[in-house]
Amino acid sequence: MEDSVQSAASAMDFDTGVVNKAQAEERTQRITSDLRCEILHLSGGENIANLCNTKKMTKKTYSPVVCVEIPATGTMATAEFMNAASQGKVDVIDKYLADGGNPDVHDDLKRTALHRASLEGHTAVVQMLLEKGADINFKDRLGSRAVHWACRGGSLGAVKVLKNHGADLNIKDKLYSTPLHVATRTGHSTIVEYLLSSGVKINSRDREGDTALHDAVHLNRFKIVKLLIAAGADTKIQNNKGVTAVQEVKQWQFDIMETLQRLEKLREVGLVPPENNPREQ
Template identity: 75%
Template sequence: MDHKTGVEKKTQEEERVRRLSSDLHSEILDLSAGDNIPEGCKRKKKIKTTYAPRVSVEIPVIGPVETAEFMTAASQGKVKVIETYLADDGNPNAQDELKRTALHRASLEGHTAVVQMLLEKGADINLKDQLGSRAIHCACRGGRLEVVKALTSNEADLNVRDKLNSTPLHVATRTGHTTIVEYLLSCGAKINSRDREGDTALHDAVRLNRYKVVKLLIAAGADTKIKNHEGVTAVQQVKQWQSDIMETLQRLEKLREVGVVPSENNSTEE
């Protein structure tokens, strides 16, 4: 009798595990389906909101702030530290070992409040770092539109160049920040400027496969016939890339024919 009861309990336990496993499998399939992902996100969000939101409170600053601490605070967006340093007549244009100012750092990290405070307290918007980048270059690399707007409203030069002759538009294009590219174009940034290699933003966008940026640049009137220092236009870059791919495939096929590379028919998928 005890043996029978034990078997029944074991069977019930196995059935319960099977159902749990089946339910879990179904839930995973539901979440992996495209149409159900938003619903899954809603459920997850609903669970999160049952907890009290954490409020980030900046620790009060006690005593004087050193320059190194000020520079770190600019990268981390610590407004009170910046405020204390500047209130004690700290130099807003202090530079680190790479000649970056606090404005460079805050612009790169996207701390709009710090950027605005620094500009109000006399930060030089035109100072260059070791690579010749201004704050506007850093902002375009960082990708925070509010920072780019703050610098633009303080007369940042949208066509300024770094040591590679790159403009803010080049930088925004390379980093794939479409909204920044769109904003710079709306502000009248020069669309056909060429960098040290003779590349325009369109060259960069094509080379890096920034499809949305390519569309924006062409719609804004980018010249597709400009050649870089290698004598190649942005359109020819595409053809050159296709030619290189074709050449690689043909070379691979020859290696397969002589047995150096295994034939596709011999490979199996699991």
């Protein structure tokens, strides 16, 4: 099962808020694309072509006004419920649940309304879903819980609500990524700071053996690097390639120096145009 997940798609900067159905659909498609890029960058995985084919089949099966990620067994009421979670429409959520709707209905990637609301930072919806019995530990196809999605979307409010309802801030997905890994990769320093203040395991390693510090260095998240080191991150931990976070810094510097030197040599033999003089300010 892990092999089938590897090319399903990790962190993706996300906009917040969706004000109409057209924007909601566009937002969903962009999130799906960014997530696949994040996962592919970290380690590859499930056949993207297959996922695309699945989406095409879904589009053919349902009305054009329905989000492309509604569940295969869903009704229009279910589709409205899922879209309402992305848009923060508490009244629609309340009516659906009052009519006996399943709070854990999910789309083709097994993302529930709680996942969507957590990503978009709709804390009132997150609160309502949890109070109405939504499974806080429901896993999507990548094994991500709602707290992973809240960290991915940068919603501190959603993270706090989930924590207050018992969410495990050290939980790992199928790539062994913790919420701290996710918040680091997506550059949400406020979330990282909150997680650290909540006492999360700072040196947890993902499937590649990388800690959050490895990720922060690799992605040039300078502010997060400082937060992690100040909180006591171990700079000597080696990943599966035997590389520490400090060594990644040195490698990055070496690569830059090597590139600049190679560029200068090309310029000397006329293969690269000379630098323009900087404009006077």
